[in-house]
Amino acid sequence: MKTVDYIIVGQGVAGSCMALQLLQNNKSFIIIDDNKHKASAIAAGIYNPVVLKRFAIVWNAKQQIKKLKNVFNSFEQLLNQKYVYEFPVFRIFNDENEKRTWNKKADREDLKDFLAKDFSRLNTFKNIHQPIGSGEVLETGRIDLSNLLPDFKQYLKLKDHCLDESFNYNLLEIENNKVIYKDIEAKKIIFSEGYHIKENPWFGQLPIIGVKGEVLRVKTDAILPDAVVKAKEFLMPLGNKEFFVGATYDRDNVNYEITEEAKTILLAGLKQFLEDDIQVVDHKASIRPTVSDRRPIIGAHPKFKNLICLNGMGTRGTMLAPVMVEELYNYLEFDTPIHPEADISRFYHLLNE
Ligand SMILES: Cc1cc2nc3c(=O)[nH]c(=O)nc-3n(C[C@H](O)[C@H](O)[C@H](O)COP(=O)(O)OP(=O)(O)OC[C@H]3O[C@@H](n4cnc5c(N)ncnc54)[C@H](O)[C@@H]3O)c2cc1C
Known part of the structure; x- marks a missing residue:
């Protein structure tokens, strides 16, 4: 039996920030991830403190931006790669x-x-x-999650911190002060499964609303700024004449299929402000884990206190995950209260107490 402080399920941006926090604090852990429909891997990774529809400030924006730079710079140092692009x-x-x-x-x-x-x-x-x-x-800028996450997974595997497999909920044994999963014993288990939380037997009733997003990678010879340009859709530079075009928001067809309809919408949105020829190189879809009240959901299950939820990063995982992980870690290790707007207890009535 291997004994650790924490098991983490899910290595998207939320689970990865939690793993980094544990590494930095010398806590032992195993992260289990099956790399299935990872929203973080197809996200543009843009961080932006302003809601561009209404020109309003994002919730806790200043604190989030400060923490984000700190955390993603730490990833850069740990993995010796560049992931933070300011533009x-x-x-x-x-x-x-x-x-x-x-x-x-x-x-x-x-x-x-x-x-x-x-x-x-x-x-x-x-x-x-x-x-x-x-x-x-x-x-504003971008975190290159599409490279950071696989690099970090590789690092964690080399250090024996990562299992590349699906977590089987039926095999979890819950005791008073610990959980046991196969041959791993942990004080607590943190679930950061993104939209897959819907399959979680303990947290699946939380009001996570899936919002499907489709994105394109395009190539063009057009001379464009080193910046995101946003009208109805946005264009973001990726280097080598490639750009990211995104993203659709679909609450009705919540699945992982790419569609011709979304491609047409994205290209039409781009045509509004750019006439140059472009060529579509790639097209992807995933699901954002949003919450009915637009706040993340973190904290312990009302009955099984060693089952922990880290979810609801919505449309802004890049900005939210670093601060929410710090908040959750302080709660888990020092019993510090969680920000009431993010605290899972606001939804305890929906869970099996
Ligand atoms: C098209 C699109 C564009 C976006 N653009 C941006 C953007 O520009 N900026 C921004 O901040 N946010 C953006 N987002 C939102 C962002 O992607 C999410 O907020 C964030 O990725 C959620 O991260 P997560 O770690 O909670 O979930 P995920 O990234 O989905 O990760 C969950 C992980 O858990 C694993 N998992 C789940 N269940 C199990 C299981 N049973 N066993 C093993 N592993 C499991 C999955 O395989 C996955 O790897 C975008 C989202 C989409 C869809």
Whole structure:
């Protein structure tokens, strides 16, 4: 029997940030992951403190951005690779009204560090159609999760911290102060399965709402800025003349199939602001684990206190996972209260107490 402090199920951005936190604190753990429909692996990985529809600040944005840089820089140091790319996000205005709203909001205390007032920065790119101009969001960028996650998994495997397999819920034995899974005994088990939480017998009743997203990787010779350009859809540079185009939001067809319909929508959205020829290189789909009240869900099961939930990263896993992991870790190790808006106890009535 192998004895560890924690078992983690799921090595998306949430489980990986938790594994890093445990490594940094010399806690022993095993992470189990079957690499199935990992939302984090197809996500653009953009971090952006501003909601681009309404020009509103994201929940706890300042704290999230600070923690995110700290955590992903630690991954860079650990794995000796670059994963953090800082670049601006340009939001193309739909009309004059939006431009006025942006200008007003850029003076607000909570937004002034993030909304630039210079609307001319994209003007040199004559091939980008933006008759009303565009606003620049600051403190934004991308975490290259599509490389970070497999690199980190490889590292964890070499250190005997990772099992590349599906977790079988039927084999978990729950005792008062420990859990036993096959030949592993742990004080606690942390479930970070993303949308697969729906199959979890203890946490499957939580109000996780799947929102399917499809994305394209495209190639073009167009001269484009080293920045995200966003109108209805967004374009993000990947290097080597390749770009990421995303993403659809579909609450009705929650599955992992790629569709011609979504491809047409994404390409039409791109055509709104870019006339240049492009060639589609790849097309992927996954499901975002969103929550009815748009907040993550972290904490212990009401009856089985050694079963822990780390989920609900929604549309912003890159920004949320680092702070939520820190919050959860402090709760698990030091009994520090969880932020009430993220605390699983708000949904205890839905779980089998
Ligand atoms: C199209 C799209 C674009 C997105 N763009 C962005 C973006 O730009 N910025 C951003 O911040 N967020 C973005 N998101 C959201 C982001 O992807 C999610 O918030 C985040 O990936 C959720 O991470 P997670 O670790 O909770 O789940 P996941 O990444 O889905 O990871 C869960 C892991 O658990 C494993 N697992 C589940 N059940 C089991 C089991 N029984 N046994 C073993 N392993 C199991 C799965 O194999 C998977 O590897 C996007 C999402 C989509 C779909």
